[in-house]
Amino acid sequence: MTTEAITTRDASRPARKPALTRKSANTPGDRTVGVLSHTALVLWSLIVILPLLWTLMTSFKTTKEIFASPFTLPANWNFDNYVSAWTQEGIGNYFLNTVIVVGFALVIVMVLGAMCAYVLARYKFFGSRAIYYLMLAGLTFPVFLAIVPLFFVLRNIGLLNTLPGLILTYVAFALPFTVFFLYSFFKGLPDEIAEAAAIDGAGEWRTFFQVMLPMAKPGMASVAIFNFLGLWNQFLLPVALNTDKNNYVLSQGMASFASSAGYAVDFGALFAAVIITIVPVLVAYVIFQRQLQGSVSQGTMK
């Protein structure tokens, strides 16, 4: 009996193997499609990477070299362009402003957004739906419609052209997205835990900060990443509401640098400034790309 079983198994083994190999031989169609697909993907990757590499190389050239030919390598590899971009063109200052504005705005909007989403998702009261839909409306309306009155709102409270004014505006415009995204997250948390906390004597504040907020960490991380990208890249709000050159953020500083004085632009420094702007975000992206791609998929599944 046993031997028979073994022999049959043994017999079936070699029999299955050729079947497997035959099956896994790529058909000519597979190969053609594979080659075509890889070509397409490689081509697109090149279209993405080549401009970046070219910018990196050009950032080491002098303006004269840049206009001579797009391909020649720089004569000396030095960081002169970076130094002049950072100091003379004020990129260092813009960078600092951006870090301050985005840093504060991000922390504030995450805290306020989480609180607001928590109340809207977990407390039933008159008008809660209305507030939720108002947030949705704020998400769909173009910022451009608000920009003119916003200018005067800020001027009237004396915050026009100041960093706190910009931070407040960033917070306000990132709030709908934050609330909208975290709403479903808080909605999904189990009631029992909040009840247990209440029975143990935790007040509303404590329940939120020590029990519910830590449970929402994955959702918070996703939203924070998107808010960071959105705020770091924000352009219209600073251009319209923050016209004092000392308070420029990176995006608007780059724009004014690129368009300033037309032909007198130090192109070497411009390329260096582009690299300075790209590299921190790109490095952060490569480190966090797993989480980020997870966030994207989470956003779509909702």
Place this chain on the structure above:
Amino acid sequence: MIDTALANTKPGSRKAARPRKRKLTFDYVTFMVVFLGLPLAIFLIFVIWPFLQAVFYSLTDWSGFTPEMQVIGIENYIRLFNDDIFMTALGNNVLLAIVVPLITIVLALTLATMVTVGGPSHGPIRGLRNSSFYRVVSFFPYVIPAIVTGILWGQIYNPAGLLNGLLGLIGLDMFESFPWLGNERTAMGATIFVIVWGFVGFYMVLFVAAIKGVPAETYEAARIDGAGRARTAFSITIPLIRDNIQTAYIYLGIMALDAFVYMQALNPGGGPNNSTLVMSQQLFRTAFGKGEFGQASAMGVVLAIVTLIFAALVFTVNRITGGKDEKGRA
């Protein structure tokens, strides 16, 4: 503003007593005021209030620098529709809202299909080799600030830039010092390409996630039934991730109806013969350049209405073409 927020929380606290017993304790009241009142106040003051004001200003001849203004009704709107430059800008925006999402989504979907289900037609359903590398690289442009993307491509399109250099290398000498952004025929196309470049990676990742959400059995069943790659893509992938495509179309369209950053970086003046001028640029110029805030607000309202019409249109088209699928899934 803050009063309304408070008014909302007070009756709320009584209602909330239904599911769990709640008294108007100090803890609860401060909690509601801070948690709901504070964010809501900021939101109402800096988002909703300006929106409402904009609608009102659009009916006035306000210049912004004098306190007095006159309500002139819809005169601003009439002037807008007789303004050739604004109508050109509107036309450009509509063109962008149609073309940009279309190209981006087709490209993103193609690439996403390749990296998820584009692998050999035997064995488990899988993508091509090295697919995660392609995914990571394609996403790069999305993390680059839009303004920098614009500046970067402005240099590439520069008559002495990378593009003409490359074209010269492969022997197309007639493009030597061709001004891609300075020529009326190519400026719009070149601009559209830049926007597409910036967004394909993001939507590719989004579609990859969506396609991975489709059970592998569905694809296996299709394969057993003899469906080829094209058939699988059109009959399985697209219908099953149709909601994601709709979302992508709306987001991209809204972005294209704005497009301020890219236009400002590539052609701040609106391009040769206004061929890349968009409404947002015109609005910005009218408001902060000419000081015609009433007129600019009217432009903002038109922009908002066009955006809403666009979103409604996408929803309707999706409903009409995919009504059957919706029911089948529900």
